[in-house]
Amino acid sequence: MPDVYFRQLYDAHHGALTYVLGETEQGEAIVIDPLAQDSVLLGAMLQEQGLRLRWVLHTHLHHGSERQGLKAGHVYSRQITRGLPTAHIPKETRLVDHNELIAFGQERLRVIATPGHTPSSISFLWRDRLFCGDALHLGGCPPCNDPSSDAGAMYDSVTTHLLTLPGETLVFPGHDLAGRSVSTIAEERRRNKAFSGQSRDAFMSLSPAFPA
Numbered sequence: 545m546p547d548v549y550f551r552q553l554y555d556a557h558h559g560a561l562t563y564v565l566g567e568t569e570q571g572e573a574i575v576i577d578p579l580a581q582d583s584v585l586l587g588a589m590l591q592e593q594g595l596r597l598r599w600v601l602h603t604h605l606h607h608g609s610e611r612q613g614l615k616a617g618h619v620y621s622r623q624i625t626r627g628l629p630t631a632h633i634p635k636e637t638r639l640v641d642h643n644e645l646i647a648f649g650q651e652r653l654r655v656i657a658t659p660g661h662t663p664s665s666i667s668f669l670w671r672d673r674l675f676c677g678d679a680l681h682l683g684g685c686p687p688c689n690d691p692s693s694d695a696g697a698m699y700d701s702v703t704t705h706l707l708t709l710p711g712e713t714l715v716f717p718g719h720d721l722a723g724r725s726v727s728t729i730a731e732e733r734r735r736n737k738a739f740s741g742q743s744r745d746a747f748m749s750l751s752p753a754f755p756a
Contacts, residue, residue, distance in 0.1 A: 546570070546650050549593050552716065552725060553586075555579055559719045562586075563675055566595040567649025574599045574648045575614065576668060576675050577718055583614055598648045599638070603677025603718060604665040619646060621657065623664040640666070656705050660698025661686045667706065669713075674729070677718040680706055682727045685738035695748045699739070707733050 549566035562582060566573035573595040578586055590597055597616040605624050622639040640646065642657035646668070656667040658679035667676040678686045680702050688695040706715075711730030734740060738747065 567651045570649035572598040572649040576601045604662045621664040621666040658701040699747045
């Protein structure tokens, strides 16, 4: 199994987390949910490690304005095309579906469709690590009070596609909330206030009040 470079970057102003994965044998890397202002830093990090950027992965469309400065193909859920003319989608964009694989070097990430926070929300599973963006917050869930949010879809996504993963799977969210930046599926099953022991109907009635 090839060696892999892994970094988690934290932006204190936005509370946002960005992830860098690099397959060192073939020298290819991917970046998940980068912020525009970190383009120079990310470029320097990759150059220092001798890595070339293969893909920039976006867990949802909120990161759509942060394409600048990173020269690579950008990956989004195919759901971003709903109501959006094809001509408005940049040519370097790759649209992916549930269970599709994304390669960098000899490594593969699997796409998991997790609509709810937005219709186009997706997560990425690599080995024993889940990168879930805002599909799931550690100990809770994102607010569902945006016009594009769907509490029922969020509940289905988390309980069907995420919490059914092996308990030892590491959960890396899109934001650091209350000083937490990693959890496990087993811990989220036991302690997540939004989903643990909640029925779908109860979740949908209470979800706007859950802590973000």
